[in-house]
Amino acid sequence: MLYLGTSKIGIPAWVNRAVAEADARIAIGMITPHVDAGFTGGAKIILPGVCGIKTVDAFHARAVDIDPNSLGRIESPLRRDLEEFVGEKVPLLFIVNLIVTPEGNVYRCVAGHPVQAHRAGVAYAREVYGVAAARRYPIVIGNAYPYDQDLWQSAKGLSSGDILTADGGTLILVVAAEEGNSSYPLLPQCIGEDPDLLKQQLASGTAEDPKAAISGVFFGLMKRRVDLSLVSSGLTQLDAAKMGIPLYSTVEPALELALSRLPPSERKGAVAVLAHGGTTLPLLPGDQA
Numbered sequence: 001m002l003y004l005g006t007s008k009i010g011i012p013a014w015v016n017r018a019v020a021e022a023d024a025r026i027a028i029g030m031i032t033p034h035v036d037a038g039f040t041g042g043a044k045i046i047l048p049g050v051c052g053i054k055t056v057d058a059f060h061a062r063a064v065d066i067d068p069n070s071l072g073r074i075e076s077p078l079r080r081d082l083e084e085f086v087g088e089k090v091p092l093l094f095i096v097n098l099i100v101t102p103e104g105n106v107y108r109c110v111a112g113h114p115v116q117a118h119r120a121g122v123a124y125a126r127e128v129y130g131v132a133a134a135r136r137y138p139i140v141i142g143n144a145y146p147y148d149q150d151l152w153q154s155a156k157g158l159s160s161g162d163i164l165t166a167d168g169g170t171l172i173l174v175v176a177a178e179e180g181n182s183s184y185p186l187l188p189q190c191i192g193e194d195p196d197l198l199k200q201q202l203a204s205g206t207a208e209d210p211k212a213a214i215s216g217v218f219f220g221l222m223k224r225r226v227d228l229s230l231v232s233s234g235l236t237q238l239d240a241a242k243m244g245i246p247l248y249s250t251v252e253p254a255l256e257l258a259l260s261r262l263p264p265s266e267r268k269g270a271v272a273v274l275a276h277g278g279t280t281l282p283l284l285p286g287d288q289a
Helices: 053-066 077-089 116-129 151-164 187-191 195-204 210-225 237-243 251-260
Strands: 002-006 012-015 026-030 094-100 106-112 130-132 137-143 165-174 227-231 271-274 281-283
Touching: 012 053, 012 077, 053 077, 053 195, 053 210, 094 116, 106 116, 116 130, 116 281, 137 151, 137 251, 151 165, 151 187, 151 210, 151 271, 151 281, 165 210, 165 251, 187 210, 187 237, 195 210, 210 227, 227 251
Parallel strands: 026 094, 130 281, 137 165, 137 271, 165 227
Antiparallel strands: 002 012, 094 106
């Protein structure tokens, strides 16, 4: 890795030396909604795509500090920062980015300028992954499919569900988690921590597992805004106790409890169901232009 300094928002850039010293760089990738950078693709393949672990951790830590959920926001602060840094320090000559349907078929391909071509691709990605929603709902039942093999990946469903759920509402996250909590053993504990404390640990470099702490901040901030429930056969009650989130084996009891909190006159039409939450981008009325 070659150290190229820090971005304007303080991300230290340790870039793969072969990439940094190349005469020309052509980026090949795909464009999908992304919780931190708005969308994948473009210059993100450089920062943090070919960077060292310090850069990757700093990238995600800055994301939750600035805005924990930038899903679908192409002008997110992190996207602007990475594009500016890459343009100055490790400029791309050309990009080739695919937009692929959830079934794995090629929908469009964009090629050319690393920002202009990327923005054209984002418009196509919104056509594929964007789903119009009339409003935010008091109750949302969502999942993270197809990214739901464990607790870590299932956080993707939290991003899309967050957009749809009204303040003070209930988000019921259905998590397959066939591999349980196999990736990051400290994740349930971090989810149960105070997010402000986790932010302090990340800033001071004292977090025992930075990746788990970053995800814990996201869950923790969500728990302040909405009531979270989990439905899973892959997670345990011990996991749930550490997270401070109720765990159910089926959706029905979680839904019944959420409905009981609403006045009877508000229950009709109160529930939204978000399938394929790992790839879906809910578009509220102000986002549908």
